Amino acid sequence: MLTKAAYFIKKIVGVLLTIFLVLTFNFYIFRILPGNPFALLFRGAGMSSEVIRDLNTQFGLDQPLWMQYLIYLRNTASGNWGISYQTRTPVWDIILPSLSNTLVLLVVAAVISITAGILIGILLAWRRGTKIDVTASAMTLVVYSMPTFWLGLMLLFVGVIYFGLPVSGMESLRGATEGVFVQLQDRMRHMILPLLTLVLGLTGQYVLVMKGALLDVFTEDFMVTARAKGISNRKLLWDHGFRNGVLPMVTLVALNLGLAFGGAVQTETVFSWPGIGLLIYRAILSRDYPVLQGCFLIVAVAVISANFVADMVYPLLDPRVRTQ
Amino acid sequence: MTSDMIEMQSETEDSARHVYLKVLSGFWSSYRRNPMGIIGVGILVFFIAAALLAPYATSYDPTQVFISDILQPPSWNHPFGTNEAGQDLYSQVLYGSRASLIVGFTAALIAATLGTLLGITAGYFGGLVRELLLRLTDFFIVIPTLVLMIVLASVLGPSLSSVILSIGLVGWTGTARVVMSQTLSVKERAFVESSRSAGAGDFYILRSHILPNVMPVVFAQTVLVVANSILYEAVLTFLGLGNPNQITWGQILQFAFVSGAITTSWWYALSPGLSIMLVVLGFFLTGYSLDEIFNPRVRKI
Numbered sequence: 001m002l003t004k005a006a007y008f009i010k011k012i013v014g015v016l017l018t019i020f021l022v023l024t025f026n027f028y029i030f031r032i033l034p035g036n037p038f039a040l041l042f043r044g045a046g047m048s049s050e051v052i053r054d055l056n057t058q059f060g061l062d063q064p065l066w067m068q069y070l071i072y073l074r075n076t077a078s079g080n081w082g083i084s085y086q087t088r089t090p091v092w093d094i095i096l097p098s099l100s101n102t103l104v105l106l107v108v109a110a111v112i113s114i115t116a117g118i119l120i121g122i123l124l125a126w127r128r129g130t131k132i133d134v135t136a137s138a139m140t141l142v143v144y145s146m147p148t149f150w151l152g153l154m155l156l157f158v159g160v161i162y163f164g165l166p167v168s169g170m171e172s173l174r175g176a177t178e179g180v181f182v183q184l185q186d187r188m189r190h191m192i193l194p195l196l197t198l199v200l201g202l203t204g205q206y207v208l209v210m211k212g213a214l215l216d217v218f219t220e221d222f223m224v225t226a227r228a229k230g231i232s233n234r235k236l237l238w239d240h241g242f243r244n245g246v247l248p249m250v251t252l253v254a255l256n257l258g259l260a261f262g263g264a265v266q267t268e269t270v271f272s273w274p275g276i277g278l279l280i281y282r283a284i285l286s287r288d289y290p291v292l293q294g295c296f297l298i299v300a301v302a303v304i305s306a307n308f309v310a311d312m313v314y315p316l317l318d319p320r321v322r323t324q
Numbered sequence: 325m326t327s328d329m330i331e332m333q334s335e336t337e338d339s340a341r342h343v344y345l346k347v348l349s350g351f352w353s354s355y356r357r358n359p360m361g362i363i364g365v366g367i368l369v370f371f372i373a374a375a376l377l378a379p380y381a382t383s384y385d386p387t388q389v390f391i392s393d394i395l396q397p398p399s400w401n402h403p404f405g406t407n408e409a410g411q412d413l414y415s416q417v418l419y420g421s422r423a424s425l426i427v428g429f430t431a432a433l434i435a436a437t438l439g440t441l442l443g444i445t446a447g448y449f450g451g452l453v454r455e456l457l458l459r460l461t462d463f464f465i466v467i468p469t470l471v472l473m474i475v476l477a478s479v480l481g482p483s484l485s486s487v488i489l490s491i492g493l494v495g496w497t498g499t500a501r502v503v504m505s506q507t508l509s510v511k512e513r514a515f516v517e518s519s520r521s522a523g524a525g526d527f528y529i530l531r532s533h534i535l536p537n538v539m540p541v542v543f544a545q546t547v548l549v550v551a552n553s554i555l556y557e558a559v560l561t562f563l564g565l566g567n568p569n570q571i572t573w574g575q576i577l578q579f580a581f582v583s584g585a586i587t588t589s590w591w592y593a594l595s596p597g598l599s600i601m602l603v604v605l606g607f608f609l610t611g612y613s614l615d616e617i618f619n620p621r622v623r624k625i
Contacts, residue, residue: 022467141605141608141609142601144608145551145600145604146600147574147597149581150558150577150597150600153586154594154597157590257468258468258471261468261470262468262470262471265470266562269562280474284474284563284564284565285564292474293475296475299468299471300467300471303466303467304466
């Protein structure tokens with residue numbers, strides 16, 4: 001039997017190990033690139049060799065690789081994430097506002113799609129084998145087969161032509177001069193299309209998992225007992241089915257965050273939503289490796305932390321895990 | 325070799341062929357009963373035939389420019405319309421299917437090979453080896469797949485082969501997990517035990533007992549991985565990580581987006597996107613149906 005403390009320590013060690021692996025990967029993968037990083041940074045600017053040597057010393061590039069690795073770890077820990085090739089500003093300063101814009105989009109999308117997923121999942125489990133079930137499950141698979149960015153492109157066309165929604169960005173330029181209410185309304189109008197894209201892309205999985213978990217619960221012995229005792233169907237579904245069925249969702253929400261970031265990269269690119277995804281897209285186009293490196297690190301750490309939180313919350317919700 | 329021996333040999337060959345045919349026809353008769361699987365295979369046959377017969381299905385070169393037909397909606401001459409350079413989208417989608425399918429298959433092959441090797445090793449050898457491989461798999465499962473692929477592809481430089489490599493190198497985790505659990509159950513079976521007591525070494529057992537028993541599951545899984553690989557190809561190429569001179573479905577969509585024609589010309593992104601959706605759906609339907617046959621424990625949800 002694992003005590004609470006032992007469980008916690010085991011998970012914490014796992015998280016630290018994974019973050020350490022991410023840092024190591026992040027350091028070495030960008031060292032595969034040919035050439036000196038500063039040659040890339042000041043492409044064609046014709047720097048004198050003394051300036052290059054100075055910069056090399058400053059960033060430790062004249063040191064052996066393992067020393068550079070240690071310098072990288074130290075710099076990363078102290079918030080020195082390098083300088084963007086594109087804007088010549090510190091990566092850390094660019095990443096933070098982008099991350100909060102992405103999180104706004106992701107959190108709202110997650111809340112909507114999880115709620116929809118749970119409700120539709122319950123409905124389909126309840127009406128399993130009927131026309132609704134078959135149609136909805138087929139729809140889920142069809143949407144899952146679309147690339148998210150293409151779904152976004154289609155919604156963009158329809159939204160702009162038929163509903164006159166804004167195509168890009170987070171707010172209109174004139175928005176800042178008007179009242180708070182108008183500004184808020186303007187932001188929400190900008191959010192509709194990206195949100196719809198993300199929600200459509202994410203909901204299917206929640207539906208399938210909720211439905212699957214409920215169907216699993218339906219065949220458990222305690223459900224058979226409850227049914228034999230004459231408990232009503234509605235009560236059976238809510239008190240017994242729902243509470244057990246919603247458990248796997250907690251793990252899925254955390255695991256899906258990685259998928260959601262993938263969706264955000266595509267959605268933000270299509271709608272120019274100024275988040276981490278758009279930052280990644282622009283970094284790809286301009287070969288801005290420090291920004292890409294920083295984005296990878298922040299996204300990876302965010303997902304790892306979310307999984308850690310899910311691991312911590314799960315035993316609180318499910319007493320069976322505590323004693324394992 | 326005496327005539328007896330030749331006879332015996334041909335007899336065993338015959339019976340082996342017989343068993344093989346029987347298994348195959350048994351497989352087909354259970355697959356046939358699955359309407360989803362039939363639809364899936366139908367879609368795949370259609371697209372693979374279209375990719376192979378592309379030169380016969382269109383009289384245009386996909387790069388041919390029709391100066392007077394810039395951004396034209398679908399017509400008899402150009403059934404899918406034309407793009408901003410005045411090229412025929414029907415022939416572009418037709419020829420683009422070749423690259424998209426090749427990327428899907430090659431990336432899935434890399435992922436299947438990696439996943440099978442790692443899964444078998446982790447399942448067969450316990451202890452530290454499994455612990456390390458499980459950690460590695462967990463690492464790849466937790467890290468956001470698309471962002472990891474983007475990093476790999478951009479470090480390797482934009483090209484078709486770096487798109488293939490980055491998808492293959494990241495996409496093996498599902499296969500590894502399935503193979504590992506299958507290996508764990510196969511290695512406990514009696515025939516493995518008896519083979520070991522007859523003096524068979526690890527390598528022999530892995531090659532002639534474990535691998536053949538794991539292959540059907542790998543096959544079903546790989547069909548699903550092809551579907552995901554085609555999706556990822558489209559995304560990575562759309563984000564500018566592909567070779568712009570190579571027409572793929574993702575590349576057509578990238579041009580549609582970057583040229584800004586997306587808000588004026590509804591047909592531009594429609595045909596490549598629908599093609600991706602249909603092919604991916606075909607692979608999913610086929611893969612799920614295969615999985616149901618080879619892996620009876622998988623329940624239908």
